[in-house]
Amino acid sequence: MSQSPTRADFDRYMVPNYAPQQAIPVRGEGSRLWDQEGREYIDFAGGIAVNSLGHCHPVLVEALTAQARKLWHLSNVYTNEPALALAKSLVERTFADKAYLCSSGGEANEAALKLARRWAHDNFSEHKHRIVSFAQSFHGRTFFTVSVGGQPKYSQGFGPVPGGIVHGEFNNLDSVRDLVNDDTCAVMVEPMQGEGGIVPASPEFLQGLRALCDAHDALLIFDEVQTGAGRTGTLYAYEQYGVTPDILTSAKSLGGGFPVGAMLTTDRVAPAMALGTHGSTYGGNALASAVALAAIEHIDTPEVLGGVTQRHARFREHLERINARHGVFREIRGMGLLIGAEMASEYEGRAKEILPLAIEEGVMALIAGPNVLRLAPSLVIPEADIDEGMARLERAVARLVAGQ
Numbered sequence: 001m002s003q004s005p006t007r008a009d010f011d012r013y014m015v016p017n018y019a020p021q022q023a024i025p026v027r028g029e030g031s032r033l034w035d036q037e038g039r040e041y042i043d044f045a046g047g048i049a050v051n052s053l054g055h056c057h058p059v060l061v062e063a064l065t066a067q068a069r070k071l072w073h074l075s076n077v078y079t080n081e082p083a084l085a086l087a088k089s090l091v092e093r094t095f096a097d098k099a100y101l102c103s104s105g106g107e108a109n110e111a112a113l114k115l116a117r118r119w120a121h122d123n124f125s126e127h128k129h130r131i132v133s134f135a136q137s138f139h140g141r142t143f144f145t146v147s148v149g150g151q152p153k154y155s156q157g158f159g160p161v162p163g164g165i166v167h168g169e170f171n172n173l174d175s176v177r178d179l180v181n182d183d184t185c186a187v188m189v190e191p192m193q194g195e196g197g198i199v200p201a202s203p204e205f206l207q208g209l210r211a212l213c214d215a216h217d218a219l220l221i222f223d224e225v226q227t228g229a230g231r232t233g234t235l236y237a238y239e240q241y242g243v244t245p246d247i248l249t250s251a252k253s254l255g256g257g258f259p260v261g262a263m264l265t266t267d268r269v270a271p272a273m274a275l276g277t278h279g280s281t282y283g284g285n286a287l288a289s290a291v292a293l294a295a296i297e298h299i300d301t302p303e304v305l306g307g308v309t310q311r312h313a314r315f316r317e318h319l320e321r322i323n324a325r326h327g328v329f330r331e332i333r334g335m336g337l338l339i340g341a342e343m344a345s346e347y348e349g350r351a352k353e354i355l356p357l358a359i360e361e362g363v364m365a366l367i368a369g370p371n372v373l374r375l376a377p378s379l380v381i382p383e384a385d386i387d388e389g390m391a392r393l394e395r396a397v398a399r400l401v402a403g404q
C-alpha cells in the first residue's frame with residue numbers, strides 16, 4: 001500500500017511559491033474539515049473566499065456528479081448546455097448582456113483588460129490604451145494582471161511590465177482626476193479591496209469613478225472576483241453601491257470550489273471581443289458551468305443573501321467581544337462574509353502569527369496583507385459553527401497576546 005502524502009512532500013515535490021500550514025485536511029463537510037490525523041477544524045477561510053456553500057454541499061455534489069455522468073468537456077469548437085445556461089443565468093441576474101466564461105479570476109481580468117484595450121482601439125484610436133487602477137489593488141497573477149494590480153512586489157523581477165498603466169490611491173477621487181483622460185480606456189477597481197486589506201470603497205469614490213469614465217469615454221471595470229457571487233450580501237457588490245460597471249469579473253465564490261471564472265459586459269462593449277480575438281480551452285467547460293449554475297441559483301435567493309447579512313453581524317459581535325478582552329484589533333470592517341480585523345499598532349504586521357495558533361486551536365482563518373486578519377467563511381455557515389469557531393479563534397488570539 002502506498003503511504004499517504006506528507007507535508008514534507010510539499011517541500012520535496014512542489015515549486016516553492018507557497019508555504020502552506022502543516023496540517024493536511026482530507027475531508028470536509030459544511031464548515032468543518034478533518035485532517036489526516038482526524039483532527040477537526042472549523043473553516044473561516046473558505047478556500048480563500050471560494051467555498052461559498054461550504055464543503056461538499058449536496059446541491060453542488062449533485063450538480064457535479066450528474067454532469068460528470070453526462071459530458072465533461074467539448075472545447076469552444078462546440079458549445080454545451082451548462083455553459084449556455086450559466087451565461088443566461090448570469091446575464092439575467094445582473095446588468096450584463098453578455099458573458100465570457102473562463103477558469104479563474106486572473107483569466108477573467110485578463111479578458112476584461114484585453115477587451116477594454118480592444119474596444120478603445122476599435123472605436124477610438126490606439127492612443128486610447130491607458131489603464132487606471134489603484135495602489136494595493138489585486139487583480140490576479142498573470143503578467144497583465146500583476147502589472148495592473150497595485151502591489152509592486154507581485155510584478156517585480158519579471159522584466160519589463162506592459163506600458164500604459166497608472167495607479168491612483170484607493171478611495172481618493174482627487175488622486176485619480178488627473179490620471180483619467182481621453183487616452184484612458186479603462187479604470188479597474190475592486191468595490192472592496194480584498195488582498196489589499198478588506199477595504200470597502202466609499203460610495204462617493206465609485207460614483208466619482210463612474211462619472212470620470214463617462215466624461216472620458218473610458219470603461220469602468222469592477223473586479224468582483226472576491227466580492228462577487230453573494231459574498232457581500234447581494235449577488236454582486238455593485239448593487240449596494242448603485243454604480244453599474246461596463247465590465248464585471250467574477251470567480252472564487254462563483255464555482256463554490258470548482259475552478260470557474262466569468263467576465264460580464266454589455267452589448268455596447270462586447271462586440272470588440274470579436275470572433276478570434278480571445279479564448280481559453282477550458283472556458284465554458286461543462287463540469288465547471290454546471291457547478292457554477294447550481295451555486296449561483298442556490299446563492300441568489302433571499303434566504304441565502306439575507307443570511308449573509310445576519311451572519312456578518314454575528315461575526316462582528318464576536319470580533320468586537322474578543323477585541324474588548326484582548327485589545328488586538330484597531331478596526332473591524334468588511335461587508336457580508338468578507339471580514340477584516342486590522343491589527344492594533346502594538347501587533348503591527350503580526351496578523352500572520354494568528355494562523356498557526358488558530359490551526360492548533362481548530363479553526364482556519366486567513367490574512368489580507370501583513371496587518372489584517374481575514375475571514376471568508378461559507379455563506380451558509382451554521383450559527384453554532386460561528387460561535388464555536390470564534391471561541392477557538394479567541395483562544396488563538398489570547399495565546400498571541402500571552403506570547404505563547
Ligand SMILES: *Cc1c(COP(=O)(O)O)cnc(C)c1O
Nearest residue numbers: 104105106138139140194225226
Ligand atoms: C483572487 C483574486 C483574483 C485572482 O483570481 P485567481 O482565481 O486566483 O486567478 C483577482 N482579483 C481579485 C479581487 C481577487 O481577490
